[in-house]
Each structure stands twice: as C-alpha cells, then as structure tokens.
Amino acid sequence: MKTEKISELTTNRLSVYLRCLNELSAAGVETISSQALAEQFNLNSAQIRKDLAYFGEFGVRGVGYYVRELRDHIRQILGLTTEHRIAVIGAGNLGLALANYQGFNVNSFRIVALFDSDPEKAGSVSRTGLPIYDMAQLSDIIRREGIDIVVIAVPAAAAENVFEQVMDAGIKAVLNFAPVLLNARPGVRVRSVDMAISLESLSYFLARPQNAGTSEADDALNGFQYQDAAGTEVGGNQQVTG
Amino acid sequence: MKTEKISELTTNRLSVYLRCLNELSAAGVETISSQALAEQFNLNSAQIRKDLAYFGEFGVRGVGYYVRELRDHIRQILGLTTEHRIAVIGAGNLGLALANYQGFNVNSFRIVALFDSDPEKAGSVSRTGLPIYDMAQLSDIIRREGIDIVVIAVPAAAAENVFEQVMDAGIKAVLNFAPVLLNARPGVRVRSVDMAISLESLSYFLARPQNAGTSEADDALNGFQYQDAAGTEVGGNQQVTG
C-alpha cells in the first residue's frame, strides 16, 4: 500500500471493477484473479493489481481476490457506503431525463430536488414526484435536504452563473453537462460531460479512412469503455470536458 | 507538421479550441496567440501549438493564428464540414432528451431518427416531430436516411444486443450512454458516457478530506476533462468509459 496521490484514471477504473464485482457477486462467484478481471476489460492484469495496491493488500497469493470483500473495500474507497443526495439544476429535457435516470448506483445516489429559474416550473412537481424549486431557494434547500452533489443541466450561457451560485451555497462536487469550461474554486471538484466533444471525436474518426480496420474504444471510461459516461479528458490540470 | 498518430487527447482539445474560436470569431477578434488561447483553458501554450502543428503550420510568427482561418482548418480536421446524420436508439427519457438537445454543433450533426423496441412507441412521432421506428427497421432506415452515427440510450441489459445490431447495419461510430463495456469490432469506434463513473469519481473526492483546498477539474474534455461530456477515460486500449 502506497501513499502517493491517486490518479483519476485509477479511480475511474475502480468504478469499473466495482460494477463487475457486483455482477460476479450476484452470480455467486467467490473469488477472482486479476488476470480474469483484466480479460473483462481488455486491461493488463498488473494494472488492476496496482490500482488496488494503492489502497491496501486485498488479495491472497495463489487465490486471487474475494469478490464480496473486494467489492466492499472499493465501495468504501469510493465513498459509496453513505448516500449522496443530489440536486439537478435545469428542469428542461435533459434535467428531467437525468432526474428519472436509473443508471447509477441506486443505493448510493439519490436525486432529491430539481431547480429551475423559470417561474412557471418552480413550485411544481416533476412527473416522477420530485419538487422543482426556484433558484432563489438554492442555499436553503441544499442545507435542508443535505444535498452534497449538484448536477448542472442548464444551457451553456447560464452555466457559469449557476455554477457560482452552487459554489456560494457550499457545494464541493459538481457534475456539469453544459458545454462550457467551469472555473472551480479551491476545494471544489467539477466533472464535465460534453456531448459535443464526444460527437466531434466520432466525426474525426469517420473523417479518416485510415482508421478503418482498427477497432477503437475510448479509454473512456470517459470513454468509459470503460467509458466516459461521465466525462471527457483533455489533459491539463483544468477541466475542459469532453 | 508530423505524421505520427494523433492522440485522442489532442482531438478532444481541438474541439475545445474550436468552440473558443467560434466565440472569438463572433466577437470580431481577428487573430489570437497560443498564449492567449491557453489562458482560456488553463493549458500550456506549447500544448496548443503542438496540437495544431500535428496538422499543419497554421500560425504566423510574431502574429499568432488568424481566428477564422484556424477555425475553418479545425472544422476540416474534425470532419465537421459535412453533416453527420444521427439515430438515437431508445426512446425513453434519456433518448428523447438527447433527441431534443440543442447543445452540439447544429450545423454538423442532425438527429434524424429514433428507434425503440417497444411496439407502443414504434410508428409514432416524438414531441419534436422525429419519427420513432421499430428496431427491425434499423438497417433499412440507416441506409435510407444516410445515418452514420448512432447514439445508444437503452438500458444496460439491452445495450450489447443493440450494439451488435448497429454494427451489423454497418455503422462505424457509436456514442454509448449505457453503463456497459461494448466490445467493438475492428473499424468501429465507440465513445461512452458513463454517469455512474462520473458520480463515483465525485463521491471519491468528497470522501477524502485532504482534497479540501485543492481545486480540481477533470482533465476531461471527456473529460474536458475539458471534459467528458462525452466520455470517461480509464486508459487501456479498450473503452472503459467514465
């Protein structure tokens, strides 16, 4: 176990491992080797062992990893043992779709509020029963509901202003869907999902005939291919979103 | 100008530069230096010059880059001078929201069809006037409509099967929103957006008090990382999505 700082690539992979471990556990598998796990993702087994070794010695030589035990360790590492409460800002198509989305860990994340600046929407209730509040109530509701993660699903032009309000309200973690670069204050983490960048990446691929014949998956986990369900990397120490 | 193969991180950044150049052009700015551009994204100016130099010598020493000219070059590089026609598979909340989403380059991408396996939905028309087809028609409609990019917005359990059908229909570029690893055939590019990974990354950040005080933005551009509006990187040569 080391104490260096952990790369985001590593934590992205932990999420992927966790998903797989959940399936293995449900399937009744008791142990798994780094080699067997690696084959699921076209990864190198040393990569997996190294990712895990940052956080402790979870494996048993000659045996592999105990699935349930490792799953629980990763949950702990990722902070998924306590529920995170989420507000979605922007009750447009995207915001409402996200509010209904069941794709993420149901146990660890719960969307509890929607916000919109449109007075027509504020005060009403979404189709799935979530209250829609006015932006002016942001601070109060965040405190009252114990919200610790905010999703920004507003048009690009409004995102920066909304982001400032969110930081003013004390939120430290933001998932941004607006195609803009948000400048985070110290102690605030932004993760962006930028569909334009992803589509343009595909366009670039299609524009190069020499790519034909090569199979490519984004490193994504942003490529989540894991995949990038959540973000696009551009490198650098600032978010640029993809 | 070099001929090495171009990193996806580079093309992600090109998308970001393009967005900025569009704004500069609209604002009437004629030229911009790599230094000035770099300050917009907290990037190193050498990074920008190098990214551009892969594709040609677009700048003028002592002056910088001509905004409109560079914008046009990047459009060309990314294959945005011809329109891409998109089908969205899955007419659920997410699929319909994506179909209505105006966030990407309106000139270069156009969603022209929705697909769903639910016979109740197939045959009808979305609120915004897009036809919803049955999955059985996939091949025919793709050919008839000249679709070259497919967005997968179906539940995780259905994604793999849908992906196979999409590849059978000859599609070479896929944007995947389902939280699964899709195994692409040679010549097929998958870019994934995995919200679970993004949220778990935020959860990891919140779980580490030592992070307080450090400002962080994903490298995403997939992170733009810049971001990851479109994808999450996990490294490796296979998609892992984030």
Add this chain to the structure above:
DNA sequence: CACTGCTTGTGAACTTACTGACAAGCACTG
C-alpha cells in the same frame, strides 16, 4: 534595410502512466 518585439514550431527534458518480470507467499497434495 537593420533593429526591436513578439510568436510560432519543435527538439529535449521532464513527468505521468502502463507493462513486464519476478520474488514472496498461500493452498493443496502426498
């Protein structure tokens, strides 16, 4: 046309991330 100021394009240095290789060590066998 020489000179100054500024900015590009790029080789070299540096940093980060991934992979190879192997000693250490558990489980099972006889």
Add this chain to the structure above:
DNA sequence: CAGTGCTTGTCAGTAAGTTCACAAGCAGTG
C-alpha cells in the same frame, strides 16, 4: 512438512503526454 501450482505485490523498464526553452521568422519602426 516438503513440493507443486498459481497469483499477488512491487520494482524496474517502457511508452505516452506535457512542459521547457530557443532558433526561426514575421511585422512594424526609424
């Protein structure tokens, strides 16, 4: 309890990406 088989944890080597630093070169001045 020695021996075999298998898998981890980790060090060392390689690859990929970023930043530094500077020669090359354009524009404007006098």
